[in-house]
Every structure is written in structure tokens, then in C-alpha cells.
Amino acid sequence: METNRLLLIFSKNPVPGRCKTRLAKTIGDVAATEIYKVLLRHTALITEPLDAIKEVHYSDFVEEDDVFSDQFIKKVQSGSNLGEKMKNAFEKGFKQGYQHIIIIGTDLLDITTEDIYKAFNALQTYDYVLGPAEDGGYYLLGMNKLNSTLFENKDWSSNTVLQDTLIDLKTEQIALLDERNDIDTYEDLEEFKDLKDYLLKNN
Structure with a gap:
């Protein structure tokens, strides 16, 4: 087990009305939650084989009977907004002695185990790695040292998050993954x- 590698998985609790709210505007809260549960199962499936310490950080409370096995440490996010929550998770990880830390969400069906291995391998050479998302955000962020600037002055619901983050890192060596x-x-x-x-089949 690579004990110097930490994977942070940020997850919403799969509760109707609390997850996939933009999707729910079209298909309703219950159907959106069912879609989110599919995404959670995919995330658990592709992260289980990873040779790293894995933590699931839930938005509101720890889900006891969830899709993540006992291989995963389960926590609750701490902070007042997404940026602060991510910064706190990275900060705690580095204080615990991890050298390479990556964070992902639970919104992708096309992310693979190989994508995350590529990200960890990139951190052997680069200080930062980013996985660009089609909507202008990112689905993965990895670093070898805490950079608090990346979590400040961002409109997390906008399509400028990736570009703003790249501007923050303009003087750094960055690895970019495939877009998802x-x-x-x-x-x-x-x-x-x-x-x-x-x-369509289940609703």
C-alpha cells in the first residue's frame, strides 16, 4: 500500500433535494438521486483497486450503509464553502504526512482507475495535476504541497473555475489529464x- 498517497473523494449525501439539483430541475429530485447513486457506485468501483489511502468526505453526514467498502475512511466535509472544504481536506492530509494528494468528485461516469493512476504518477514529476471537465471546471486536482490560493476567489458554479485555477498556477509545472x-x-x-x-426504465 502506497501510504504516502491520499485520494480524497468529495461526495454529496444521496438524499432527494440535496444532490444533483441542476439535473433535478429537469427530471425531479427522486430520479436525479437515482442517477447520483449510479455515479456513486461507479466512483466506488473505479477507486477500490487504487494503491492509495482513500477517504470519502460526505457533505452532511457519514453514510454508514453506503457503496464504499471498509477500505475507505469516511468523514464529513468541514468549511463554509466548497473551496474552504477542499482546502481543509488537503491541509489535514499534508499535516498527516501524505506527500501526494488528489481530490475527485462523484459526478463522472467516464473517469477510470487509470486516470487516477496517471494523476498520481504525474505527481512524481510535477507539483500539480488537473483533470479538465467539459463544463469549464475540473474533475480532479492533485498537488504535492498545499496551495491555498487555488481555493480562494472562485465562483465554483461557473465555467471559469479551470481557467482561474490555471491562472493561479501559471508559474508552476502542471500536468493535464484528458478532458472528461x-x-x-x-x-x-x-x-x-x-x-x-x-x-427512463426506472422512472
């Missing part, structure tokens, strides 16, 4: 026919 599409709206489902069919 996170699922936030009904239109995002168009790329994933199986998931859309699942939605």
Missing part, C-alpha cells in the same frame, strides 16, 4: 445512453 464530462444537467446525459436508458 461530469453529469450535472439532463443534456450531459446525452453522452451516456446506458444511463439515460436506466433513467
Whole structure:
């Protein structure tokens, strides 16, 4: 086990009305939550084999009976906004002695185990690694030292997060992964026919 590597998985609790709210505007709270549960299962599946310490950070409370096995340490996010919550998680990780820390969300169906291995391997050479999302954000951020600037002065719901982060890192050596599409709206489902069919079949 690579005990110097930490994977942070930021997750919403799969409660109707509390997750996938933009998707829910089109398909309703219950259907949006069912889609989110599919995404959670995928996240658990692709992160389980990773040779790293893995932590799931829930938005509101620790889900006891969830899709993540006992390989995963489970916590609750701390902070007043997404940037502060991510910064706090990284800061605690570095204080605990981890040398390479990566954070991902639970909104992607096309992220793979290999993507995360590539990110950890990139941190052997680069201080930062980013996984660009199609909507202008990022689905993965990794670093070898805490950089609090990356979590400040960002509109986390906008399409400028990636560009603003790259500006913060303009003097740094960065590795970029392949672009992926996170699922936030009904239109995002168009790329994933199986998931859309699942939605239609179960609702």
C-alpha cells in the first residue's frame, strides 16, 4: 500500500433535494438521486483497486450503509464553502504526512482507475495535476504541497473555475489529464445512453 498517497473523494449525501439539483430541475429530485447513486457506485468501483489511502468526505453526514467498502475512511466535509472544504481536506492530509494528494468528485461516469493512476504518477514529476471537465471546471486536482490560493476567489458554479485555477498556477509545472464530462444537467446525459436508458426504465 502506497501510504504516502491520499485520494480524497468529495461526495454529496444521496438524499432527494440535496444532490444533483441542476439535473433535478429537469427530471425531479427522486430520479436525479437515482442517477447520483449510479455515479456513486461507479466512483466506488473505479477507486477500490487504487494503491492509495482513500477517504470519502460526505457533505452532511457519514453514510454508514453506503457503496464504499471498509477500505475507505469516511468523514464529513468541514468549511463554509466548497473551496474552504477542499482546502481543509488537503491541509489535514499534508499535516498527516501524505506527500501526494488528489481530490475527485462523484459526478463522472467516464473517469477510470487509470486516470487516477496517471494523476498520481504525474505527481512524481510535477507539483500539480488537473483533470479538465467539459463544463469549464475540473474533475480532479492533485498537488504535492498545499496551495491555498487555488481555493480562494472562485465562483465554483461557473465555467471559469479551470481557467482561474490555471491562472493561479501559471508559474508552476502542471500536468493535464484528458478532458472528461461530469453529469450535472439532463443534456450531459446525452453522452451516456446506458444511463439515460436506466433513467427512463426506472422512472
